[in-house]
Amino acid sequence: MASFSICLLIISAFSMQFSLVVDAVSDTDSLSVGQVITRSETLVSSGKFFELGFFRPGQSRNYYVGIWYKNIPERTVVWVANRDQPLTSSSPVLTISSEGNLVIEDGRITYRVSENVSSSQNTTATLLDSGNFVLRNEKLGLLWQSFDYPSHTFLPGMKLGYSRKTGKVWSLTSWKSRDDPSVGDAELKMEPGKSNAFSLMKRSQIVWTSGVWDGYIFSLVPEMTLNYIFNYSLYTDENETYFIYSIKDSIISRCILDVSGQVEQMSWLGARQAWFIFWSQPRTSCVACGPFSICNTATGSCQCLQGFFIGSDKNLSECVRRTALQCGDNSADREDRFLRMHNVKLPSPDKVLKLPGIEECKSACLNNCACTAYAYNSSGVCSSWDGKLYDLEQLSKNEGENIFIKLAASELPKPGGNKELLWITVIVVPLLLTASYIFLRWRRKLKYREEREPSQDMLLFDINSSTETSKNELSDGRAGKSKSTDAWLPLFSFASVSASTNNFSAENKLGEGGFGPVYKGELLNGQEVAVKRLSKKSGQGLEELKNETMLIAKLQHRNLVRLLGCCLDQDEKILIYEYLPNKSLDSFLFDRAKKRLLYWETRVKIIEGIAQGLLYLHQYSRLRIIHRDLKASNILLDTDMKPKISDFGMARMFGGDELQANTNRIVGTYGYMSPEYALEGLFSIKSDVFSFGVLLLEILSGKKNTGFYHTGSLNLLGHAWDLWKDNRALDLMDPILENEASYPMLARYVNVALLCVHENATDRPTMSEVVSMLTNEHLVLPRRNNQLSRM
Ligand SMILES: *[C@@H]1O[C@H](CO)[C@@H](O)[C@H](O)[C@H]1NC(C)=O
Ligand SMILES: *[C@@H]1O[C@H](CO)[C@@H](O)[C@H](O)[C@H]1NC(C)=O
Ligand SMILES: *[C@@H]1O[C@H](CO)[C@@H](O)[C@H](O)[C@H]1NC(C)=O
Ligand SMILES: *[C@@H]1O[C@H](CO)[C@@H](O)[C@H](O)[C@H]1NC(C)=O
Ligand SMILES: *[C@@H]1O[C@H](CO)[C@@H](O)[C@H](O)[C@H]1NC(C)=O
Ligand SMILES: CC(=O)N[C@H]1CO[C@H](CO)[C@@H](O)[C@@H]1O
Secondary structure, rough: HHHHHHHHHHHHHHHHHHHOOOEOOOOEEEOOOOOEOOOEEEEEEEOOOEEEEEEOOOOOEEEEEEEEEEOOOOOOOEEOOOOOEEEEOOOOOOEOOOHHHHHHHEOEEEEEEEOOOOOOOOOEEEOOOOEEEEEEEOEEEEEEEHHOOOOOOOOOOEEEEEEEOOOEEEEEEEEEEEEEEEEEEEEEEEEOOOOOOEEEEEEEEEEEEEEEEOOOOOOHHHHOOOOOOOEEEEOOEEEEEEEEHHHHOOEEEEEEEEOOOOOEEEEOOOOOOOOEEEEEEOHHHHHHHHOEEEEEEOOOOEEOOOOOEEEEOOOOOOOEEEEOOOOOOHHHOOOEEEEEEEEEEEOOOOEEEOHHHHHHHHHHOOOOOEEEEEEEEOOEEEEEEEEOOOOOOOOOOOOOEEEEEEHHHOOOOOOOOOHHHHHHHHHHHHHHHHHHHHHHHHHHHHHHHHHHHOOOEEEEEOHHOOOHHHHHHHHOOOOOOOOOEEEEOOOOOHHHHHHHHOOOOHHHEEEOOOOEEEEEEEOOOOOEEEEEEOOOOOOOOOHHHHHHHHHHHHHHOOOOOOEEEEEEEEOEEEEEEEEEOOOHHHHHHOOOOOHHOHHHHHHHHHHHHHHHHHHHHHHOOOOOOOOOOOOHHHHHHOOOEEEEEOOOOOHOOOOOOOOOHHHHOEOHHHHOHHHHHHHHHOOOOHHHHHHHHEEEEEEEHHHOOOOOOOEOOOOOOHHHHHHHOOOOHHHHOOHOOOOOOOOHHHHHHHHHHHHOOOOOOOOOOHHHHHHHHHHHHOOOOOOOOOOOOOO
């Protein structure tokens, strides 16, 4: 190893000599006065972590000077020198000018990267292993550094905050698009002189805030308490206030403000060559919608308004007007008109006026060429919007307001006197209505038949063909007996699923899972079901998904939610589960009033049930399912408060790593992720055991692992461990259990939980060991003797 490094040193020494000959640089980390970096050359930090040079982002033809990770194949740019000054010539150079400034020249323009640096000889610019590019000089020391001019990436060691002396704000600003690093419309910053909180601004409106720094964490970022990796601090003195972080392990991590306006903290998984996002805000996907589009909050999708289409950019980041407005040209026929949209959550207006009536409001907008929309409400307030219209949200019936969008007359059906319209209303509509009524009746009949006798539209599989499954299922007591025949998984049509959920109406929505929204539905036979509408993108093809669904449907255990059917219809992937009226464990456990219903006995039953369900997934099902997202909100409770694990097999169905269907990047639930999963993306049945341990502590204490802290220990796990060391494990107990709990049992459970959350996966027990430890009173448990060093 050592000789190899020496070898490298020699090589780089040689290349440095060569480069000096041509007065250019290569494979060095510094640039001095008179030297240049051309398009094909780069600086590399001494430890080879970062590289600096010219690049062209995405499809762009322009050159920029940027810094990216040296060893990450997909170029990940962390800083751009000339964001707002793209270079179009093909022979730009970066150099230090004679007066000591860092400049980019391309023959026509000279862009000064560093300004106001006093002239001096012997100035050098060095790319450091932290990713900071610093301009130094022997006499004056540090003159300028890139860390003082953040772009969209917040690296460890950088400051975000402000200087009280100069008023300078260190903030993150998004790129305009993936092809254009110029300053976009999102900014993450701390407002000078205000409370110590970050605000995420989009077009100067606050879309998310971190909450104030309370000494340990930002109050609305509870995930900061689950801190395996970072050392955060908020530094403040008479001159400046800033937030800074460092990384304890040797992992690569960065925080970015994405083009979509989301703040994301991610780490690089070398083994999988992928970025792993483990935290992001704001969670709503509406932030990604561009101008003249409307966001459907139920599905998180953006759609162009009527009269607009997706422009050159396929990312819906720009909807473009189909027909130009006629503004000013008042020849009656071509005057602009307004399209009424219902149930819209209005963005904050550009102008508000008190006007006597809606007609006045309308003409005010019509007479102002810049005005693109107006709204009028019952208190006589006329709101109007100029230019690009952003942040419209479609709400459901009885919510929101009307907004009127200005469109060219030709984009709207002509009002009244229109013969075609008359024809349509008088003849075609009734005809259509009759036809659809007949069709629906026919469908309905068919549907009933389908439910009784399986048609070819069903997936067939034979429970007995997997001898392993049936043999093992016997250990589950009840299961296995009633299933001597072929099992069928009904395939539902999209129309029937849609009808059962009232067209996926907001009133039917039960919640939002990692894979998409869940609705309550009612089948034609009156059975209540939970309908999970998976987000459109999944890593798998339809056939694979069908196979996986079939396999998953075969898993039957009293502690798993039953899959009743599915609908795979073109883009739609929908799973239909049994409906459990008591909702999820977290809705009881973390609710002050409802947690009283979780008696000690109930909690014991829940813990044992989850352990059994997980054991079945890991060991007794033929598939060996790793759940990967076990958490309180994925445990559903039936009417007897018996637990049923939901969302199992989702990772499998979605193929490999695509746990989060919305993106092609991996996301788990931070509070329950084992260290090896969070840091390296490694998962195994032992990462489920870790999540089970966290869940166990939450059930015993009634507290969330996320957001919990107590003097000295920053999360529930650390706190449990501290109490355990002091022989005070019983203090962990949820206070409302005081007169009920069995203390020896509680102590045993805490012990098991601490074994499960062992930092090393191999030292954690398997689920079958967990089950026997939980139930066997006479078993002597190993005591934990190691620290949770990273927590
Ligand atoms: C450079 O100095 C000028 C005048 O002193 C000032 O207006 C400008 O903001 C300074 N630029 C930077 C980047 O500090
Ligand atoms: C620049 O550095 C060299 C070597 O370090 C030194 O000999 C020279 O005097 C310096 N020049 C100036 C102007 O400081
Ligand atoms: C965390 O960061 C602060 C400030 O940078 C530093 O003083 C402290 O020593 C660090 N702690 C650890 C454990 O690295
Ligand atoms: C604040 O700035 C002043 C003037 O530059 C300096 O003298 C002082 O030491 C600074 N205070 C701190 C805490 O760095
Ligand atoms: C009308 O709009 C104004 C300004 O947005 C708002 O303050 C007022 O509450 C609204 N009135 C009603 C009845 O919605
Ligand atoms: C034209 C354009 O900007 N396309 C981008 C759309 O978004 C994807 C990823 O989200 C990019 O890969 C494309 O380049």
